[in-house]
Amino acid sequence: MKTTAALAAILLSLTACNKPATVTTSSGLQQETYGKMPDGTEVKIFTLTNKNGLKARVTEYGAILVSMETPDKSGKSADITHGYDTLDGWLTNTSYFGATVGRFGNRIANGKFTLDGKEYTLATNNDPGDIPCHLHGGIKGFDKVLWSGNPVGESGVEFTYVSKDGEEGYPGNLTVKVTYSLNDDNELKWEAKATTDAPTVINLVHHTYWNLSGDPTTTINDHLLTLNAPSYLPTNAGLIPTGQIAQVADTPMDFTKPTPIGERLEADFEPLKFGGGYDHAWVLEKSEGLRLAAKLKDPKSGRVMEISTNQPAIQFYGGNFLDGTVTGKSGVKYAHRTALCLETEGFPDAPNKQNFPSSVLRPGETYHHVMIHQFSAE
16 A cells, blocks of 8 residues: 555656646746747746736746737727647747847848958848848748746846857847836836847847737728838838838828728828838937837727837738638638738838948947837826
């Protein structure tokens, strides 16, 4: 009997060790095992909640925002992001759903740039208009690596990643910290800081796809969008900025007042034809520190999202390349324009444009990018 009891105790202990652990902090932040990488490395997921019932889930893989649940005007909560239910799904992510993108988010012409007299060659992993370019950090950018996540403060998670010199062709060892936090003012904050031991270029981007209706099968073309941006960056057919900064006034690019996204999509306007819709960087009103960049509202649900940032531009992408081939949460096939991205950022192709704000980071400097999403309903 003693032998049997001892064996049972051992089996119970082994079962407990194999069971995914759930750790909840005093502030209500929850940490769990989300799954394992192909090499067997365990991946954690964290759940942030506030007193108003908002819930954000973030994971170490890709420093990804897995889901964001917010209430509509009747108090009914729903996830308002595209993505996947499991880590295995996220490992197939080719759309950058929810991800922290780097080392350089957005596009670099021809996958080349020159820094301090030396030319660097990057992967050309994107070819809009059959014109190759470098997109979102390359073949294996920051969205496809495992970060190290740990709780910080009352309701935050800090993810750390060290990008080695030469990774994806970029110079310098880059140490990156990305923090997600959720407060009782319904603000989800994404904050990125980075340092380097050699001159490099950087443009970290948060890349969540939003549909404020809470129904991922519906279009976002009826959402009302406001961009506090008097100008935008025209592109060539390869979606690379030409270097010109153009005024939005009297064009389909004018979102200085709340405007339905789909209202002017079919206009005879070259930038819309190049992008297959909206896929451009808007230049924000100049301001020191944080400024309101965008406001998005779904008239039916009443959900509102306001975005503030310290960056000079915001990329508005209207989900033009979603085509129903990606199966996401709950088996939904994400159709054309069922979500949009609003990505605060430095200017695309800045390493190749002397008149654009510099994207160069040097030893002794700290890159700092703040992006705050505030949610409400009306």
